[in-house]
Amino acid sequence: MDDGTSAxxxxxxxxxxxxxxxxxxxxxxxxxxxxxxxxxxxGFVVGLLVSSFxxxxxxSAPLWGRFSDRHGRRPALMVGLGASAVAYIVFAFADSxxxxxxxxxxxxxxxxxxxxxxxYVADATRPEDRAKSLxxxxxxxxxxVALGPVIGSWVQLWSKHTPxxxxxxxxxxxxxxxxxxxxxxxxxxxAGADGIPPVRKGSREAVFRVLSHPSEPASRLILIYxxxxxxxxxxxxxxxxxxxxxxxxxxxxxGYVFMYIGGLSVLVRAVFLGRVVDRFGxxxxxxxxxxxxxxGLLGLSFSRDYVTLAIAIGLLPLGTAFTFPCxxxxxxxxxxxAERGLYMGxxxxxGGITRVAFPIILxxxxxxxxxxxxxxxxxxxxxxxxxxxxxxxxxxxxxxxx
Numbered sequence: 001m002d003d004g005t006s007a008x009x010x011x012x013x014x015x016x017x018x019x020x021x022x023x024x025x026x027x028x029x030x031x032x033x034x035x036x037x038x039x040x041x042x043g044f045v046v047g048l049l050v051s052s053f054x055x056x057x058x059x060s061a062p063l064w065g066r067f068s069d070r071h072g073r074r075p076a077l078m079v080g081l082g083a084s085a086v087a088y089i090v091f092a093f094a095d096s097x098x099x100x101x102x103x104x105x106x107x108x109x110x111x112x113x114x115x116x117x118x119x120y121v122a123d124a125t126r127p128e129d130r131a132k133s134l135x136x137x138x139x140x141x142x143x144x145v146a147l148g149p150v151i152g153s154w155v156q157l158w159s160k161h162t163p164x165x166x167x168x169x170x171x172x173x174x175x176x177x178x179x180x181x182x183x184x185x186x187x188x189x190x191a192g193a194d195g196i197p198p199v200r201k202g203s204r205e206a207v208f209r210v211l212s213h214p215s216e217p218a219s220r221l222i223l224i225y226x227x228x229x230x231x232x233x234x235x236x237x238x239x240x241x242x243x244x245x246x247x248x249x250x251x252x253x254x255g256y257v258f259m260y261i262g263g264l265s266v267l268v269r270a271v272f273l274g275r276v277v278d279r280f281g282x283x284x285x286x287x288x289x290x291x292x293x294x295x296g297l298l299g300l301s302f303s304r305d306y307v308t309l310a311i312a313i314g315l316l317p318l319g320t321a322f323t324f325p326c327x328x329x330x331x332x333x334x335x336x337x338a339e340r341g342l343y344m345g346x347x348x349x350x351g352g353i354t355r356v357a358f359p360i361i362l363x364x365x366x367x368x369x370x371x372x373x374x375x376x377x378x379x380x381x382x383x384x385x386x387x388x389x390x391x392x393x394x395x396x397x398x399x400x401x402x
Contacts, residue, residue, distance in 0.1 A: 010124040011133055013181045015140035018117065020174040021081065022141040024167035025107075026148025028091055030258055031156060031163060032100070033240045034251040039097050043241055047363025050237040051356040052101050056108030058352025062203035065345025068116040069338065073123070074184045076116045078175060083110025085171035092164025103164075119341040122332035131282050131329035135273035138325055139266045142317070146262025149255035156251065206339075206346045217395040221331045222347045224385045228290060228323055230354020231378035232316070235297060237359035238366050238374055242300075245371050247309070257313070265317035273321055283392035286326040290386055293319025297379040301372035330396040 033046045041049070068076040087107035094100045118134065125133040155162040210219040243249035243257060276285055296315030303309040328347070335343045362374035 022144025027152035047359035053108035054355035061348035062345035088168035132274035134325035139269035142265030149258035153255035226350035234358025289322025301375035
């Protein structure tokens with residue numbers, strides 16, 4: 001295990017790379033529903049577009065995880081960034097729905113490296129610091145969430161092609177930065193310093209283990225993550241359509257909504273997450289996060305003015321900040337370090353399945369039931385995950401510092 005200074009240096013480099021990556025992604029994502037709508041798409045097709053990314057991601061995530069376990073985190077990340085650059089160029093010149101789908105699929109295949117980034121953080125930090133470190137990493141990505149949509153809204157005024165081309169340029173810049181400054185951590189993971197015997201599994205075996213042994217701690221953590229992230233991101237897929245229907249939001253103003261969400265996420269994850277993890281522990285805090293996330297989703301459906309909308313949206317970054325870093329940190333502690341990349345990939349696979357299913361289901365609900373119904377469905381699913389978080393304290397005990 002690296003000492004604290006070395007670990008922080010690795011994390012800082014990764015945070016910069018993650019920020020630039022998310023900045024480019026969020027320049028594009030809020031514009032996608034409006035571009036698709038201009039090509040004749042409705043809520044269902046927008047859901048399919050969002051899901052196509054996740055289909056490619058869920059298929060590639062375990063492979064990237066296993067690849068990074070065997071050959072290193074750094075080369076896997078470089079390939080993923082290259083795939084994103086290609087995807088953004090396709091998006092820039094997309095004049096049909098099938099090209100929009102192609103750009104999402106290419107980016108999703110490279111997006112399977114999310115698990116590699118999580119494994120990198122787990123490699124370089126102590127178990128008791130992982131939730132905090134993952135929170136800092138997600139704070140960097142959420143800074144990209146805050147700035148990307150606004151920049152995307154600005155540059156699309158110059159030309160329809162500009163957001164995609166700028167995002168592609170950021171990816172190339174990010175590749176150069178990562179190549180120069182990002183060091184390898186795989187040998188740390190291979191040492192098995194956490195004391196868990198490295199019994200290696202294949203990707204398929206690990207995936208089916210979650211289904212055949214759902215009561216195991218790793219399986220439960222993966223399922224909590226998958227259901228909650230799917231419900232949350234499913235509503236994100238149709239959020240622009242909902243806000244356009246109820247509040248008249250357009251492609252010129254949607255960026256400010258995401259800037260608000262991203263800004264709150266940065267604040268919570270960078271300033272408060274580490275303190276509350278130390279105080280309450282990962283299992284308990286993850287359950288608090290689930291309740292806050294469900295409350296925010298439900299509150300969105302009933303928002304009638306900008307005050308209630310701001311309050312409801314404000315609960316979302318609190319809920320996601322307290323839930324996902326804690327769940328991922330606990331998963332890194334209950335599996336062997338030699339299989340950390342694999343299981344992070346499996347987590348992304350199950351998360352990918354729900355990110356495929358929920359945008360489609362919620363898009364259909366938006367079209368066929370009512371505009372607020374997707375948020376009711378998502379809130380109910382998030383609350384169901386509370387039943388899976390029982391007795392996790394015995395597997396991820398709180399570390400008292402000092």
